Amino acid sequence: MTLVSDLSPAKADSSALSRRFYITAWRWHFYAGLYVAPFLLMLAVTGLTMLWTATLFGRDGEKTYVVTPQATHASVSAQAEAAVRELPGQIVQYIAPRTDEQASLFRINQGETSFMVAVDPYKAEALGYWHRRDGLYDLASAIHGTLLIGDLGDRLIEIAAGFGIMLVVTGLYLWWPRDGRGLGSVLVPQLSARGRQLWKSLHMTIGFYASLFLVVFLVSGLTWAGIWGEKMTQAWSTFPAEKWDNVPLSDKTHASMNHGGIKEVPWTLEQTPMPASGSAAGVTGTPEDEPVTLDAIATLARTLGFDQRFQLAFPGDETAVWTIARDTMSNDSANPLDDRTVHIDQYTGRILADVGFGDYGAAGKAMAAGIALHEGDMGLWNLVLVNIFCLSIIFLSVSGFVMWWKRRPKGAARLVAPTVGAPGPLWKTGAFVMLATALLFPLSGAVLLAVFLLDILVFRHIAPLKKALS
Known part of the structure; x- marks a missing residue:
């Protein structure tokens, strides 16, 4: 009796081709994961740390003290005087309380050192003070953004984020059901599986x-990065100061209002020049027949609609301005549509500039909403979502390592990467997709090219090195 294969030669070739392409995608996914997973793990852990520190204590420590609401508030100037009595120095910022039970905050500089002083807004009594930006939130933020090594850390994280997009693309290709299986087999984890197959099923379903969300978080984070964000995306999405009507401009940009590596200014305004005081420009703000005092500016802020928490930056020199601001970037509100900056x-006392969410360009609006989502600012649902997301990223990073460990032979002195035979007809397609994805992000593309050249010129010609990386 003659046995006939169920597959015709054409179908067999197609199946082999599909399998080769699958292994190629898996190989890309494997090598990208080696670099990206430790960064994703770090970003998820530090992100959770910042999220819960801000939730429990406040980003600026505003939840540290609780006050008893009274019928009337003390003037902001009286509160400021109490803050200076508690800690002598130069007041540079006032942060209005978000709720009736929260204290007012004043930032006071002593030389190069900044402190925050909490004041009872009803009794104008100082409650305590602490170093500004020197807490757990700030440590986690510095690690999250630069790994505590400055620009080098920023660049390494930017590379990881670019390769993270590649990880998503290859992961979704690997996730897609094949071999006759339906979507149900991957949309729901196969909990009846055991060993590595269970880990794989969980990794695929949770990863999908x-x-x-990972793409949204990576892109919104990348827009703060030094090359792709600052040099490219932010540069062409910056709010144009020319929109202000004949307003004199300062040599400083809005980024000068940031404190160290902590981002406090709306993304689209960072590279926009600040307006300058000392002209007849602008429209009526404080009453023209009254002096421009702290109380007058605070009253104007309320008149303009700045309710609950807002931040008021004091003029720093003879040409600087008063700045009233509320934005989700600084955790002032839960709604990016309420973003507003007034100089x-x-x-x-004349208003030189008034920029709200509606004035942002498309990229600026996307970033305002994206950062609010990224930081979990938009209410309880957002807080829950970010927690679930970060825990999912931690699981995906760990499960990827576990699957590799279970797959590798005991005692293997090499990476045991997925092995692809001779390149098939679709290798150019796969290479183009991955290269295009990486080149959307210059640093990732440069690293990809460097690795490709090292592989051709070095790795494949040194047998022990080639074996170890295979």
Whole structure:
């Protein structure tokens, strides 16, 4: 009796080709994961640390003290005087309380050192003070953004984020059901599986649901990065100061209002020049027949609609301005649509610039919403979502390592990467997709090219090295 294969030669070739392409995607996914997973793990852990520190204590420590609401508030100037009595120095910022039970905050500089002083807004009594930006939130933020090594850390994280997009693309290709299986086999984990197959099923299902959010988080984070964000995306999405009507401009940009590596200014304004005081420009702000005082500016802020928490930056020199701001970037509100920045001439009290969410460009609006989502600012649902997402990323990073460990032979002195035979007809397609994905992000593309050249010129010609990386 003659046995006939169920597959025709054409179908057999197609199946082999599909299998080769699958292994190629898996190989890309494997090598990208080697670099990206430790960074994703770090970003998820530090992200959770910042999220819960801000939730429990406040980003600026505003939840540290609780006050008893009274019928009337003390003037902001009286509160400021109490803050200076508690800690002598130069007041540079006032942060209005978010709720009736929270204290007012004043940032006071002593030389190069900044402190925050909490004041009872009803009794104008100082409650305590602490170093500004020197807590757990700030340590986690510095690690999250630069690994505590400055620009080098920023670049390494930017490379990881670019390769993270590649990880998502290859992961979704690997996730797609094949061999006659339906979507149900991958949308729901196969809990009846055992060993590595259970880990794989969980990794695929959780990875699918997390992938969309991972792209949003990676892109919104990348827009703060030094090359792709600052040099490219932010540069062409910066709010144009020319929109202000004949307003004199300072040599400083809005980024000068940031404190160290902590981002406090709306993304689209960072590279926009600050307006300057000392002219007749602008529109009426404080009453023209009254002096421009702290109380007058605080009253103007309320008149303009700045309710609950907002931040008021004091003029720092003879040409600087008063700045009233509320934005999700600084955790001032839960709604990015409420973002607003108002600059006031310190001499005339006239409003020089008033920029709200509606004035942002498309990229600026996307970033305002993306960062609010990224930081978990938009309410309880957002807080829950970010927690689930970060825990999912931690699981995906750990499970990827576990699957590799279970797959590798005991005592293997090499990476045991997925092995692809001779390149098939679709290798160019796969290479183009991955290269295009990486080149959207210059640093990742440069690293990809460097690794490719090292492989051709070095790795494959040194047998022990080639074996170890295979």
